[in-house]
Amino acid sequence: MSISAFIVDPEDDFERSFMLPVATEDFYKKYWEPAAEELGLQWTVLFQGGTDVEKEDVPIILEEISLLKEWVSSKMGGDAKEHMQRRLELLEAELPGAFRRGNAVVYIG
Numbered sequence: 001m002s003i004s005a006f007i008v009d010p011e012d013d014f015e016r017s018f019m020l021p022v023a024t025e026d027f028y029k030k031y032w033e034p035a036a037e038e039l040g041l042q043w044t045v046l047f048q049g050g051t052d053v054e055k056e057d058v059p060i061i062l063e064e065i066s067l068l069k070e071w072v073s074s075k076m077g078g079d080a081k082e083h084m085q086r087r088l089e090l091l092e093a094e095l096p097g098a099f100r101r102g103n104a105v106v107y108i109g
Contacts, residue, residue: 001025002006002021002022002023002024003013003021003022003023003025003028003047003048003071003109004019004020004021004106004108004109005020005022005053005091005095005106005107005108006018006019006020006106006107007017007098007104007105007106007107008052008104008105008106009105010109013071014053014087014100015100015104018098019091020090020091020095020105021051021087022087022091023045023047023087025048027083028048028052028090029048031076031080031084032044032047032048032068032082032084033048034048035046035069035071035072036064036077037070038071039067039071041064041067041068042060042064042074043060043061043092044061044064044066044068046108046109047108047109048107048109051108051109052107052109054104054105054106054107055099055102055104058096058099060094062092062095062096063094065088065092067105069085069086069088069092070089071091072084072085073085
């Protein structure tokens with residue numbers, strides 16, 4: 001199993017093809033979950049069980065991604081560090097673009 005972000009009830013080709021990989025279940029449990037708990041993050045801890053994200057939630061999620069990037073830089077090393085940084089950067093760059101349609105909903109889980 002893996003965790004990804006996709007648009008719920010897509011209305012066009014862009015929305016149907018929108019998919020951001022976040023993490024495998026194992027990688028999430030090993031790295032994302034401890035980081036989110038240590039940092040007291042409210043959104044990132046929901047990713048494993050799944051959560052709906054609306055446009056107004058994005059600024060808070062981007063703040064959490066920024067905190068996670070700092071955590072990764074200081075606490076991780078090697079391939080795992082590079083992998084998680086790439087996924088965080090992908091979310092940071094692409095998640096806001098999912099909301100071309102103001103009432104779009106992105107499911108992360």
